[in-house]
Amino acid sequence: MLHAMPRSGQPQAFELVLAWVDAQILEGRLRVGDHLPAERELAATLDVSRAAVREAVRTLQAQGVVHSFVGAGPGGGTVLTSVPSRALSRLLRLHVALANFPLPDVIEVRIALERLSARLATVNALDEDLADARRALEVMRDPSIDRQAFNDADTEFHVALATAAGNRLASDLTAAIRESMRLPILDRFRHLRDWDEVVADLRSDHEAIFAAIVGRDADVAERLVEAHIRSAWQAITLADGGGAEHTRECADRP
Amino acid sequence: MLHAMPRSGQPQAFELVLAWVDAQILEGRLRVGDHLPAERELAATLDVSRAAVREAVRTLQAQGVVHSFVGAGPGGGTVLTSVPSRALSRLLRLHVALANFPLPDVIEVRIALERLSARLATVNALDEDLADARRALEVMRDPSIDRQAFNDADTEFHVALATAAGNRLASDLTAAIRESMRLPILDRFRHLRDWDEVVADLRSDHEAIFAAIVGRDADVAERLVEAHIRSAWQAITLADGGGAEHTRECADRP
DNA sequence: ACTCGCTAATGGTCTGACCATTTAGTGAGA
DNA sequence: TCTCACTAAATGGTCAGACCATTAGCGAGT
Secondary structure (H helix, E strand, O other), X not given: OOOOOOOOOOOOHHHHHXXXXXXXXXXXXXXXXXXXXXXXXXXXXXXXXXXXXXXXXXXXXHOOOEEEEOOOOOXXXXXXOOXXXXXXXXXXXHHHHOOOOOHHXXXXXXXXXXXXXXXXXXXXXXXXXXXXXXXXXXXXXXXXXXXXXHHHHHHHHHXXXXXXXXXHHHHHHHHHHHHHOHHHHHHHHHOXXXXXXXXXXXXXXXXXXXXXXXXXXXXXXXXXXHHHHHHHHHHHHHOOOOOOOOOOOOOOOO | OOOOOOOOOOOOHHHHHHHHHHHHHHOOOOOOOOEOOOHHHHHHHHOOOHHHHHHHHHHHHHOOOEEEEOOOHHHOEEEEOOOHHHHHHHHHHHHHHOOOOOHHHHHHHHXXXXXXXXXXXXXXXXXXXXXXXXXXXXXHHOOOOOHHHHHHHHHHHHHHHHHHHOOHHHHHHHHHHHHHOHHHHHHHHHOOOOHHHHHHHHHHHHHHHHHHHHOOOHXXXXXXXXXXXXXXXXXXXXXXXXXXXXXXOOOOOO
Protein backbone atom coordinates (compact mmCIF):
# COMPACT_ATOMS: atom_id res chain seq x y z
CA MET A 1 0.00 0.00 0.00
CA LEU A 2 2.87 2.26 0.72
CA HIS A 3 5.44 2.11 -2.02
CA ALA A 4 4.62 2.68 -5.60
CA MET A 5 4.89 -0.51 -7.52
CA PRO A 6 6.78 -0.56 -10.78
CA ARG A 7 5.23 -2.00 -13.88
CA SER A 8 5.67 -5.56 -12.79
CA GLY A 9 5.24 -6.86 -9.28
CA GLN A 10 8.94 -6.77 -8.47
CA PRO A 11 10.00 -4.13 -6.03
CA GLN A 12 12.82 -1.99 -7.27
CA ALA A 13 16.28 -2.51 -5.86
CA PHE A 14 16.35 0.66 -3.81
CA GLU A 15 12.94 -0.23 -2.37
CA LEU A 16 14.43 -3.41 -0.97
CA VAL A 17 16.87 -1.24 0.92
CA LEU A 18 14.11 1.09 2.09
CA ALA A 19 12.05 -1.86 3.26
CA TRP A 20 15.03 -3.22 5.17
CA VAL A 21 15.64 0.11 6.90
CA ASP A 22 11.92 0.48 7.62
CA ALA A 23 11.86 -2.90 9.28
CA GLN A 24 14.93 -2.12 11.38
CA ILE A 25 13.34 1.11 12.58
CA LEU A 26 9.94 -0.43 13.23
CA GLU A 27 11.44 -3.27 15.22
CA GLY A 28 13.54 -0.89 17.25
CA ARG A 29 16.88 -2.19 16.02
CA LEU A 30 17.71 1.22 14.56
CA ARG A 31 17.25 4.32 16.66
CA VAL A 32 18.22 7.95 16.31
CA GLY A 33 21.99 8.23 16.51
CA ASP A 34 22.67 4.73 15.23
CA HIS A 35 24.76 4.10 12.15
CA LEU A 36 23.44 2.42 9.05
CA PRO A 37 25.73 -0.33 7.78
CA ALA A 38 28.30 0.97 5.34
CA GLU A 39 27.01 1.29 1.80
CA ARG A 40 29.22 -1.47 0.44
CA GLU A 41 28.31 -3.77 3.30
CA LEU A 42 24.58 -3.10 3.02
CA ALA A 43 24.76 -3.65 -0.72
CA ALA A 44 26.38 -7.03 -0.17
CA THR A 45 23.90 -7.96 2.57
CA LEU A 46 20.84 -7.19 0.49
CA ASP A 47 22.42 -8.38 -2.74
CA VAL A 48 21.93 -5.13 -4.60
CA SER A 49 24.38 -2.72 -6.13
CA ARG A 50 25.87 0.10 -4.16
CA ALA A 51 24.09 2.53 -6.47
CA ALA A 52 20.77 1.11 -5.31
CA VAL A 53 21.79 1.57 -1.69
CA ARG A 54 22.77 5.15 -2.40
CA GLU A 55 19.43 5.88 -4.04
CA ALA A 56 17.68 4.57 -0.95
CA VAL A 57 19.91 6.70 1.26
CA ARG A 58 18.99 9.75 -0.79
CA THR A 59 15.34 8.91 -0.25
CA LEU A 60 15.85 8.63 3.49
CA GLN A 61 17.85 11.84 3.45
CA ALA A 62 15.03 13.62 1.65
CA GLN A 63 12.75 12.49 4.45
CA GLY A 64 15.10 13.85 7.09
CA VAL A 65 15.76 10.41 8.49
CA VAL A 66 19.49 10.06 7.88
CA HIS A 67 22.54 12.23 7.38
CA SER A 68 25.78 11.07 5.80
CA PHE A 69 29.33 11.89 6.79
CA VAL A 70 32.45 10.91 4.92
CA GLY A 71 35.40 9.34 6.63
CA ALA A 72 36.22 6.31 8.66
CA GLY A 73 35.25 5.38 12.19
CA PRO A 74 32.42 6.63 14.36
CA GLY A 75 32.64 10.09 12.80
CA GLY A 76 31.80 8.82 9.35
CA GLY A 77 29.00 6.85 7.85
CA THR A 78 25.27 7.37 7.54
CA VAL A 79 23.52 8.16 10.79
CA LEU A 80 19.87 8.19 11.80
CA THR A 81 18.91 11.79 12.55
CA SER A 82 15.89 13.60 13.85
CA VAL A 83 15.66 16.73 11.76
CA PRO A 84 12.34 16.48 9.98
CA SER A 85 11.82 20.22 9.68
CA ARG A 86 14.08 20.71 6.68
CA ALA A 87 12.48 17.80 4.91
CA LEU A 88 9.00 19.09 5.64
CA SER A 89 9.96 22.56 4.49
CA ARG A 90 11.29 21.41 1.19
CA LEU A 91 8.32 19.18 0.56
CA LEU A 92 5.79 21.90 1.30
CA ARG A 93 7.73 24.53 -0.58
CA LEU A 94 7.82 22.46 -3.75
CA HIS A 95 4.17 21.56 -3.63
CA VAL A 96 3.14 25.13 -2.94
CA ALA A 97 5.24 26.23 -5.91
CA LEU A 98 3.53 23.56 -8.03
CA ALA A 99 0.17 24.81 -6.76
CA ASN A 100 -0.69 21.38 -5.42
CA PHE A 101 -1.40 23.17 -2.18
CA PRO A 102 -3.25 26.43 -2.95
CA LEU A 103 -2.11 29.28 -0.75
CA PRO A 104 -5.56 29.91 0.78
CA ASP A 105 -5.61 26.28 1.92
CA VAL A 106 -2.17 26.69 3.42
CA ILE A 107 -3.30 29.79 5.26
CA GLU A 108 -6.23 27.97 6.84
CA VAL A 109 -3.99 25.18 8.06
CA ARG A 110 -1.49 27.70 9.31
CA ILE A 111 -4.19 29.38 11.36
CA ALA A 112 -5.27 26.09 12.88
CA LEU A 113 -1.67 25.22 13.79
CA GLU A 114 -0.74 28.61 15.20
CA ARG A 115 -3.90 28.79 17.26
CA LEU A 116 -2.83 25.51 18.80
CA SER A 117 0.69 26.80 19.33
CA ALA A 118 -0.55 30.03 20.90
CA ARG A 119 -2.69 28.11 23.35
CA LEU A 120 0.07 25.67 24.22
CA ALA A 121 2.61 28.45 24.57
CA THR A 122 0.29 30.30 26.92
CA VAL A 123 -0.03 27.22 29.08
CA ASN A 124 3.41 25.68 28.84
CA ALA A 125 6.01 28.26 27.96
CA LEU A 126 8.42 29.45 30.61
CA ASP A 127 9.75 32.95 30.31
CA GLU A 128 13.08 31.85 28.87
CA ASP A 129 11.28 29.86 26.17
CA LEU A 130 9.94 33.16 24.87
CA ALA A 131 13.35 34.81 24.57
CA ASP A 132 13.58 34.15 20.84
CA ALA A 133 10.15 35.59 20.22
CA ARG A 134 11.04 38.64 22.30
CA ARG A 135 14.19 39.14 20.26
CA ALA A 136 12.26 38.93 17.01
CA LEU A 137 9.90 41.58 18.33
CA GLU A 138 12.89 43.82 19.02
CA VAL A 139 14.15 43.38 15.48
CA MET A 140 10.78 44.25 14.02
CA ARG A 141 10.64 47.44 16.08
CA ASP A 142 13.49 48.90 14.04
CA PRO A 143 11.84 51.60 11.90
CA SER A 144 14.48 51.39 9.19
CA ILE A 145 14.14 47.64 8.64
CA ASP A 146 13.71 46.51 5.05
CA ARG A 147 10.93 44.25 3.87
CA GLN A 148 12.88 41.03 3.64
CA ALA A 149 14.47 41.45 7.06
CA PHE A 150 11.07 42.25 8.51
CA ASN A 151 9.58 39.13 6.99
CA ASP A 152 12.42 37.02 8.33
CA ALA A 153 11.92 38.41 11.83
CA ASP A 154 8.19 37.90 11.42
CA THR A 155 8.80 34.27 10.56
CA GLU A 156 11.17 33.91 13.47
CA PHE A 157 8.55 35.31 15.82
CA HIS A 158 5.91 32.83 14.78
CA VAL A 159 8.29 29.89 14.74
CA ALA A 160 9.64 30.88 18.14
CA LEU A 161 6.14 30.86 19.56
CA ALA A 162 5.50 27.43 18.07
CA THR A 163 8.75 26.16 19.50
CA ALA A 164 7.96 27.61 22.90
CA ALA A 165 4.68 25.75 22.78
CA GLY A 166 6.66 22.54 23.03
CA ASN A 167 4.87 20.59 20.31
CA ARG A 168 7.50 19.39 17.87
CA LEU A 169 5.14 18.47 15.08
CA ALA A 170 3.29 21.77 15.32
CA SER A 171 6.47 23.82 15.36
CA ASP A 172 8.06 21.91 12.50
CA LEU A 173 4.92 22.26 10.43
CA THR A 174 4.67 25.93 11.26
CA ALA A 175 8.26 26.51 10.25
CA ALA A 176 7.74 24.52 7.06
CA ILE A 177 4.62 26.45 6.15
CA ARG A 178 6.29 29.80 6.73
CA GLU A 179 9.26 28.73 4.66
CA SER A 180 7.01 27.50 1.88
CA MET A 181 5.30 30.89 1.75
CA ARG A 182 8.46 32.95 1.96
CA LEU A 183 8.85 33.70 -1.72
CA PRO A 184 5.16 34.35 -2.38
CA ILE A 185 5.03 36.65 0.64
CA LEU A 186 8.16 38.55 -0.34
CA ASP A 187 6.77 38.91 -3.82
CA ARG A 188 3.62 40.49 -2.46
CA PHE A 189 5.57 42.59 0.01
CA ARG A 190 7.45 44.04 -2.90
CA HIS A 191 4.28 45.19 -4.57
CA LEU A 192 2.73 46.67 -1.45
CA ARG A 193 1.92 50.33 -1.78
CA ASP A 194 1.10 51.26 1.82
CA TRP A 195 4.01 49.37 3.34
CA ASP A 196 4.40 51.65 6.34
CA GLU A 197 0.78 51.25 7.29
CA VAL A 198 0.84 47.47 6.91
CA VAL A 199 4.00 47.04 8.90
CA ALA A 200 2.61 49.15 11.72
CA ASP A 201 -0.40 46.88 11.92
CA LEU A 202 1.77 43.77 11.91
CA ARG A 203 3.93 45.20 14.66
CA SER A 204 1.03 45.96 16.95
CA ASP A 205 -0.52 42.56 16.20
CA HIS A 206 2.66 40.83 17.29
CA GLU A 207 3.00 42.87 20.45
CA ALA A 208 -0.60 42.12 21.41
CA ILE A 209 -0.18 38.40 20.79
CA PHE A 210 2.98 38.31 22.84
CA ALA A 211 1.33 40.22 25.65
CA ALA A 212 -1.59 37.80 25.71
CA ILE A 213 0.77 34.86 25.97
CA VAL A 214 2.89 36.24 28.80
CA GLY A 215 -0.36 37.34 30.41
CA ARG A 216 -1.51 33.72 30.29
CA ASP A 217 -4.70 34.44 28.41
CA ALA A 218 -5.04 31.55 26.03
CA ASP A 219 -8.39 32.47 24.54
CA VAL A 220 -7.28 35.97 23.67
CA ALA A 221 -3.98 34.70 22.31
CA GLU A 222 -5.75 32.23 20.05
CA ARG A 223 -8.19 34.83 18.80
CA LEU A 224 -5.47 37.41 18.20
CA VAL A 225 -3.33 34.95 16.27
CA GLU A 226 -6.16 34.04 13.94
CA ALA A 227 -7.15 37.66 13.40
CA HIS A 228 -3.52 38.60 12.78
CA ILE A 229 -2.92 35.97 10.16
CA ARG A 230 -6.19 36.69 8.38
CA SER A 231 -5.72 40.44 8.29
CA ALA A 232 -2.09 40.19 7.28
CA TRP A 233 -2.94 37.85 4.43
CA GLN A 234 -5.78 40.08 3.34
CA ALA A 235 -3.54 43.12 3.46
CA ILE A 236 -0.92 41.65 1.16
CA THR A 237 -3.32 39.95 -1.24
CA LEU A 238 -6.19 42.37 -1.68
CA ALA A 239 -4.46 45.67 -1.07
CA ASP A 240 -1.54 45.14 -3.39
CA GLY A 241 -1.28 47.07 -6.60
CA GLY A 242 -2.45 44.10 -8.61
CA GLY A 243 1.09 43.32 -9.60
CA ALA A 244 1.33 40.18 -7.55
CA GLU A 245 -1.56 38.39 -9.14
CA HIS A 246 0.08 37.46 -12.37
CA THR A 247 3.62 37.33 -11.07
CA ARG A 248 4.61 33.74 -10.92
CA GLU A 249 6.77 33.14 -7.88
CA CYS A 250 9.83 34.53 -9.52
CA ALA A 251 13.18 33.46 -8.23
CA ASP A 252 15.13 36.12 -6.45
CA ARG A 253 17.86 34.03 -4.97
CA PRO A 254 21.37 35.28 -5.79
CA MET B 1 19.88 28.11 4.01
CA LEU B 2 17.94 25.27 2.59
CA HIS B 3 20.16 22.46 1.56
CA ALA B 4 22.60 20.87 3.90
CA MET B 5 26.10 21.76 2.90
CA PRO B 6 28.69 19.04 2.67
CA ARG B 7 31.99 19.33 4.41
CA SER B 8 33.40 21.85 2.02
CA GLY B 9 31.51 24.63 0.34
CA GLN B 10 30.93 22.65 -2.84
CA PRO B 11 27.40 21.49 -3.40
CA GLN B 12 27.14 17.82 -4.08
CA ALA B 13 26.47 16.66 -7.60
CA PHE B 14 22.91 15.57 -6.98
CA GLU B 15 22.21 18.91 -5.31
CA LEU B 16 23.13 20.65 -8.54
CA VAL B 17 20.38 18.66 -10.21
CA LEU B 18 17.94 19.47 -7.42
CA ALA B 19 18.77 23.14 -7.67
CA TRP B 20 18.20 23.04 -11.40
CA VAL B 21 14.81 21.39 -11.02
CA ASP B 22 13.91 23.80 -8.21
CA ALA B 23 14.69 26.74 -10.44
CA GLN B 24 12.66 25.33 -13.31
CA ILE B 25 9.67 24.86 -11.03
CA LEU B 26 10.03 28.24 -9.37
CA GLU B 27 10.26 30.03 -12.68
CA GLY B 28 7.26 28.19 -14.02
CA ARG B 29 9.13 26.36 -16.77
CA LEU B 30 8.18 23.02 -15.21
CA ARG B 31 4.59 22.34 -14.24
CA VAL B 32 2.66 19.31 -13.14
CA GLY B 33 2.45 16.88 -16.02
CA ASP B 34 5.63 18.04 -17.71
CA HIS B 35 8.50 15.69 -18.41
CA LEU B 36 11.93 16.13 -16.93
CA PRO B 37 14.70 15.83 -19.50
CA ALA B 38 15.90 12.27 -19.93
CA GLU B 39 18.44 11.21 -17.33
CA ARG B 40 21.29 10.94 -19.83
CA GLU B 41 20.44 14.29 -21.33
CA LEU B 42 20.12 16.04 -17.98
CA ALA B 43 23.41 14.54 -16.87
CA ALA B 44 25.11 15.92 -19.96
CA THR B 45 23.46 19.31 -19.56
CA LEU B 46 24.52 19.76 -15.95
CA ASP B 47 27.86 18.01 -16.45
CA VAL B 48 27.28 15.40 -13.78
CA SER B 49 27.06 11.65 -13.96
CA ARG B 50 23.82 9.87 -14.60
CA ALA B 51 24.08 8.37 -11.12
CA ALA B 52 23.94 11.84 -9.63
CA VAL B 53 20.86 12.64 -11.67
CA ARG B 54 19.23 9.44 -10.48
CA GLU B 55 19.95 10.27 -6.85
CA ALA B 56 18.28 13.63 -7.35
CA VAL B 57 15.31 11.96 -8.98
CA ARG B 58 14.98 9.64 -5.99
CA THR B 59 14.97 12.70 -3.75
CA LEU B 60 12.23 14.32 -5.78
CA GLN B 61 10.32 11.06 -5.82
CA ALA B 62 10.55 10.84 -2.04
CA GLN B 63 8.99 14.28 -1.92
CA GLY B 64 6.15 13.22 -4.17
CA VAL B 65 7.20 15.62 -6.89
CA VAL B 66 7.99 13.22 -9.73
CA HIS B 67 7.16 9.74 -10.90
CA SER B 68 9.21 7.71 -13.35
CA PHE B 69 8.02 5.45 -16.15
CA VAL B 70 10.21 3.27 -18.30
CA GLY B 71 9.94 3.20 -22.04
CA ALA B 72 10.28 5.56 -24.95
CA GLY B 73 8.04 8.33 -26.10
CA PRO B 74 5.44 10.34 -24.18
CA GLY B 75 4.55 7.32 -22.04
CA GLY B 76 8.01 7.03 -20.59
CA GLY B 77 10.30 9.32 -18.71
CA THR B 78 10.11 11.16 -15.41
CA VAL B 79 7.01 13.28 -14.96
CA LEU B 80 6.10 16.00 -12.49
CA THR B 81 3.26 14.72 -10.33
CA SER B 82 1.04 16.09 -7.63
CA VAL B 83 0.71 13.32 -5.10
CA PRO B 84 2.17 14.71 -1.90
CA SER B 85 0.07 12.55 0.40
CA ARG B 86 2.16 9.40 0.07
CA ALA B 87 5.32 11.37 0.65
CA LEU B 88 3.85 13.08 3.69
CA SER B 89 2.62 9.79 5.06
CA ARG B 90 5.96 8.08 4.79
CA LEU B 91 7.76 11.03 6.31
CA LEU B 92 5.45 11.25 9.28
CA ARG B 93 5.32 7.51 9.78
CA LEU B 94 9.08 7.23 9.98
CA HIS B 95 9.46 10.12 12.37
CA VAL B 96 6.69 8.87 14.59
CA ALA B 97 8.37 5.47 14.67
CA LEU B 98 11.64 7.17 15.58
CA ALA B 99 9.82 9.09 18.29
CA ASN B 100 10.90 12.39 16.80
CA PHE B 101 7.23 13.27 16.91
CA PRO B 102 5.78 12.05 20.22
CA LEU B 103 2.29 10.63 19.81
CA PRO B 104 0.66 13.11 22.21
CA ASP B 105 2.03 15.94 20.06
CA VAL B 106 0.66 14.26 16.96
CA ILE B 107 -2.74 13.93 18.60
CA GLU B 108 -2.88 17.63 19.39
CA VAL B 109 -2.07 18.55 15.81
CA ARG B 110 -4.58 16.03 14.56
CA ILE B 111 -7.27 17.66 16.67
CA ALA B 112 -6.43 21.09 15.33
CA LEU B 113 -6.54 19.84 11.74
CA GLU B 114 -9.73 17.84 12.08
CA ARG B 115 -11.51 20.67 13.82
CA LEU B 116 -10.66 22.77 10.80
CA SER B 117 -11.83 20.04 8.45
CA ALA B 118 -15.06 19.57 10.35
CA ARG B 119 -15.82 23.26 10.14
CA LEU B 120 -14.94 23.47 6.45
CA ALA B 121 -16.91 20.34 5.64
CA THR B 122 -19.94 21.75 7.43
CA VAL B 123 -19.72 24.90 5.36
CA ASN B 124 -18.52 23.60 2.01
CA ALA B 125 -19.40 19.97 1.55
CA LEU B 126 -22.15 18.99 -0.82
CA ASP B 127 -24.07 15.85 -0.07
CA GLU B 128 -22.20 13.77 -2.62
CA ASP B 129 -18.90 14.83 -1.08
CA LEU B 130 -19.95 12.99 2.05
CA ALA B 131 -20.68 9.71 0.30
CA ASP B 132 -17.34 8.17 1.28
CA ALA B 133 -17.81 9.12 4.90
CA ARG B 134 -21.31 7.67 4.83
CA ARG B 135 -19.99 4.41 3.39
CA ALA B 136 -17.35 4.19 6.11
CA LEU B 137 -20.06 4.65 8.69
CA GLU B 138 -21.93 1.74 7.16
CA VAL B 139 -18.88 -0.47 7.37
CA MET B 140 -18.33 0.38 11.00
CA ARG B 141 -21.93 -0.51 11.82
CA ASP B 142 -21.19 -4.16 11.10
CA PRO B 143 -21.19 -5.82 14.53
CA SER B 144 -18.91 -8.65 13.46
CA ILE B 145 -16.17 -6.37 12.16
CA ASP B 146 -12.65 -7.13 13.35
CA ARG B 147 -10.37 -4.56 14.92
CA GLN B 148 -8.18 -3.89 11.94
CA ALA B 149 -11.08 -3.50 9.53
CA PHE B 150 -12.78 -1.19 12.00
CA ASN B 151 -9.67 0.94 12.28
CA ASP B 152 -9.35 1.13 8.51
CA ALA B 153 -12.96 2.26 8.19
CA ASP B 154 -12.40 4.69 11.03
CA THR B 155 -9.45 6.14 9.16
CA GLU B 156 -11.46 6.29 5.96
CA PHE B 157 -14.22 8.19 7.75
CA HIS B 158 -11.91 10.86 9.06
CA VAL B 159 -10.01 11.18 5.80
CA ALA B 160 -13.27 11.37 3.86
CA LEU B 161 -14.42 14.25 6.03
CA ALA B 162 -11.13 16.05 5.49
CA THR B 163 -11.41 15.50 1.76
CA ALA B 164 -14.99 16.72 1.74
CA ALA B 165 -13.79 19.86 3.46
CA GLY B 166 -11.95 20.73 0.27
CA ASN B 167 -8.63 21.75 1.81
CA ARG B 168 -5.93 19.69 0.14
CA LEU B 169 -3.22 20.39 2.67
CA ALA B 170 -5.49 19.62 5.59
CA SER B 171 -6.74 16.39 4.07
CA ASP B 172 -3.29 15.21 3.05
CA LEU B 173 -1.94 15.96 6.49
CA THR B 174 -4.89 14.23 8.12
CA ALA B 175 -4.39 11.16 5.99
CA ALA B 176 -0.67 11.18 6.72
CA ILE B 177 -1.21 11.49 10.44
CA ARG B 178 -3.71 8.65 10.49
CA GLU B 179 -1.35 6.49 8.48
CA SER B 180 1.53 7.31 10.78
CA MET B 181 -0.52 6.20 13.78
CA ARG B 182 -1.89 3.07 12.19
CA LEU B 183 0.52 0.59 13.71
CA PRO B 184 0.57 2.18 17.18
CA ILE B 185 -3.24 2.27 17.18
CA LEU B 186 -3.59 -1.32 16.01
CA ASP B 187 -1.12 -2.36 18.66
CA ARG B 188 -3.21 -0.73 21.34
CA PHE B 189 -6.42 -2.06 19.84
CA ARG B 190 -5.01 -5.52 20.19
CA HIS B 191 -4.48 -5.08 23.90
CA LEU B 192 -7.86 -3.54 24.59
CA ARG B 193 -9.89 -5.47 27.13
CA ASP B 194 -13.27 -3.79 26.78
CA TRP B 195 -13.26 -3.69 23.00
CA ASP B 196 -17.03 -3.90 22.59
CA GLU B 197 -17.58 -0.95 24.86
CA VAL B 198 -14.94 1.17 23.16
CA VAL B 199 -16.17 0.42 19.68
CA ALA B 200 -19.72 1.32 20.66
CA ASP B 201 -18.50 4.70 21.87
CA LEU B 202 -16.52 5.28 18.68
CA ARG B 203 -19.54 4.37 16.57
CA SER B 204 -21.85 6.80 18.32
CA ASP B 205 -19.18 9.51 18.19
CA HIS B 206 -18.90 9.14 14.44
CA GLU B 207 -22.63 9.17 13.91
CA ALA B 208 -22.97 12.33 15.98
CA ILE B 209 -20.17 14.08 14.12
CA PHE B 210 -21.67 13.15 10.79
CA ALA B 211 -25.09 14.35 11.88
CA ALA B 212 -23.68 17.69 12.99
CA ILE B 213 -22.02 18.17 9.61
CA VAL B 214 -25.05 17.35 7.50
CA GLY B 215 -27.05 19.47 9.93
CA ARG B 216 -24.71 22.37 9.15
CA ASP B 217 -23.78 23.01 12.74
CA ALA B 218 -20.10 23.86 12.56
CA ASP B 219 -19.58 24.67 16.21
CA VAL B 220 -21.04 21.39 17.36
CA ALA B 221 -19.12 19.46 14.72
CA GLU B 222 -15.87 21.03 15.82
CA ARG B 223 -16.55 20.34 19.46
CA LEU B 224 -17.61 16.75 18.83
CA VAL B 225 -14.55 16.01 16.72
CA GLU B 226 -12.21 17.24 19.42
CA ALA B 227 -14.05 15.35 22.15
CA HIS B 228 -14.10 12.21 20.01
CA ILE B 229 -10.38 12.21 19.31
CA ARG B 230 -9.50 12.94 22.92
CA SER B 231 -11.76 10.29 24.38
CA ALA B 232 -10.74 7.68 21.83
CA TRP B 233 -7.08 8.30 22.51
CA GLN B 234 -7.66 8.16 26.23
CA ALA B 235 -9.60 4.93 25.88
CA ILE B 236 -6.83 3.12 24.03
CA THR B 237 -3.95 4.53 26.05
CA LEU B 238 -5.16 4.60 29.63
CA ALA B 239 -7.65 1.78 29.63
CA ASP B 240 -5.47 -0.83 27.99
CA GLY B 241 -4.17 -3.71 30.02
CA GLY B 242 -0.77 -2.15 30.28
CA GLY B 243 0.46 -4.38 27.50
CA ALA B 244 0.83 -1.64 24.95
CA GLU B 245 3.19 0.47 26.98
CA HIS B 246 6.30 -1.59 26.47
CA THR B 247 5.36 -3.07 23.14
CA ARG B 248 7.45 -1.40 20.53
CA GLU B 249 5.47 -0.86 17.36
CA CYS B 250 5.89 -4.39 16.16
CA ALA B 251 5.58 -5.05 12.48
CA ASP B 252 2.50 -6.92 11.43
CA ARG B 253 2.65 -6.47 7.72
CA PRO B 254 2.35 -9.74 5.78
C1' DA C 1 55.42 9.71 26.06
C1' DC C 2 54.70 12.13 21.98
C1' DT C 3 54.50 12.91 17.02
C1' DC C 4 54.30 11.90 12.40
C1' DG C 5 52.76 9.30 8.72
C1' DC C 6 50.67 5.27 6.89
C1' DT C 7 46.63 2.40 6.21
C1' DA C 8 42.02 1.35 5.99
C1' DA C 9 37.24 2.59 5.88
C1' DT C 10 33.90 5.83 4.68
C1' DG C 11 30.82 8.38 1.46
C1' DG C 12 31.07 11.03 -3.27
C1' DT C 13 31.59 10.56 -8.07
C1' DC C 14 32.18 8.94 -12.55
C1' DT C 15 32.31 5.65 -16.51
C1' DG C 16 30.46 2.33 -19.19
C1' DA C 17 27.99 -1.40 -19.83
C1' DC C 18 23.68 -4.28 -20.10
C1' DC C 19 18.61 -5.21 -19.36
C1' DA C 20 13.41 -4.60 -19.76
C1' DT C 21 9.97 -1.88 -21.45
C1' DT C 22 7.73 1.04 -24.61
C1' DT C 23 7.07 3.80 -28.63
C1' DA C 24 7.53 4.89 -33.41
C1' DG C 25 8.79 3.88 -37.65
C1' DT C 26 9.58 0.68 -41.47
C1' DG C 27 9.04 -2.73 -44.53
C1' DA C 28 6.92 -6.95 -46.20
C1' DG C 29 2.86 -9.09 -47.30
C1' DA C 30 -2.04 -9.24 -48.43
C1' DT D 1 -3.56 0.80 -50.26
C1' DC D 2 -3.87 -1.22 -45.97
C1' DT D 3 -2.35 -4.20 -42.21
C1' DC D 4 0.62 -6.47 -39.42
C1' DA D 5 4.97 -7.92 -37.72
C1' DC D 6 9.37 -6.67 -36.94
C1' DT D 7 13.14 -3.58 -35.97
C1' DA D 8 15.35 0.45 -34.04
C1' DA D 9 15.62 3.81 -30.73
C1' DA D 10 14.80 5.92 -26.36
C1' DT D 11 13.67 5.43 -21.75
C1' DG D 12 14.45 4.21 -16.80
C1' DG D 13 16.56 0.17 -13.87
C1' DT D 14 20.63 -2.09 -12.50
C1' DC D 15 25.13 -3.39 -11.95
C1' DA D 16 30.39 -3.63 -11.69
C1' DG D 17 34.40 -1.40 -10.99
C1' DA D 18 37.25 2.24 -10.51
C1' DC D 19 39.06 6.55 -8.38
C1' DC D 20 38.84 10.56 -5.11
C1' DA D 21 38.65 13.24 -0.56
C1' DT D 22 38.13 12.82 4.07
C1' DT D 23 38.64 10.83 8.45
C1' DA D 24 39.95 7.73 12.34
C1' DG D 25 43.07 4.76 14.21
C1' DC D 26 47.32 2.51 14.63
C1' DG D 27 52.12 1.93 14.68
C1' DA D 28 56.81 3.12 14.01
C1' DG D 29 60.17 6.32 15.06
C1' DT D 30 61.84 9.85 17.97
